[in-house]
Amino acid sequence: MASNLWDIDVGCSSIRFSVRHMVITKVHGCFARWSGTITLDEQDLTRSSVEVRIDAASIEARWAARDTQVADRDARLKSADFLDVAKYPEISFRSKRIDRAGSSYRLVGDLSLHGVEREVTLEAQFAGVGKDTWGKQRASFSARVALDRRDYGLVWDPVLEVGSIVVGEKVGIAIEIEAVKKVSAASAAA
Template sequence: MSIALLFAFAQPGFSASYKIDPMHSEVGFTVQHLMFFKVSGYFTDFEDTIEADSQARTLSAAAAVIKTTSVDTRIGKRGNHLRSADFFDAAKFPEMIFVSKKVEGSGNDIKVYGDLTIRGTTKPIVLSGAFLGENKDAWGNVRAGFAAKGMINRKDFGLTWNAILESGGVTVGDDVEITLQVEAIKS
């Protein structure tokens, strides 16, 4: 899906549109494993657009498309399992999509309310974040930094696979922390 199609709703009046620089950005997650250890991973293929006012350090909108086939946890077997029908079912659902609906706050206290779609299921989520600033790089491009995090319950999106442990616990926790570190180039 095109990010431009997702972003057609952007609110007028803000100073600039920023496109993510995937070489200097990270879309990550952390989930509990075996009831006590946290496993982290990230996605390597994504695109994002952010509408923001650098002077006020505010956002008006954000949209992202993340390729589920790009999930990486540094363990090939685990990555393959996450791409399988037990989790993301990447063959059937190749993209996760986020579209903001409302943004509040500025600077280091921004809340982005939006819809996240995983496996064809769309649910509202809230990301807490910051507009980290804007600088010109050595090649004359204006870049801005954004950070955000949020929490979802994976079962809300149909990611229900689990295995019961002998001790009575489960292999995979339900709560997934999402973390975003974004460097974007002003259009």
């Protein structure tokens, strides 16, 4: 098996989310601090694996894809009402298997969030591998999943006078990954 270790380039990658707000709009956001590695088998992606760790306190909410820098709202997301980052500082994902689904993949793994670990299946696309302008090997992936926040104990649910909740139950997660192949010390010295 031709497996190789790749580091996720977080400067060229993103983990974004969106959730309904007051039924009529969506709030978008992202995580600013995170890291991850991929063990990539370029010949058979189903023999690859992924591990990601996210600093929960790095959550940032955005409206219409721009950071509104509303400190109170971001603080609320970090509070015990939502992520409770003081008690649960890290969100993590570790793949268990990758299944081929036509020209796409299903990435099955354990997501640990808010003290709860559950198996999730992400729909993933592999864009390919190529060299960047500095000669480093890069690989590109994207993935999507919809989570029910209540499954992770995120149950803050004030009801509006029209009978709907303030924050939607379904959270869409969109991930864009660019990974850089690790170079062994022997290869780097050559």
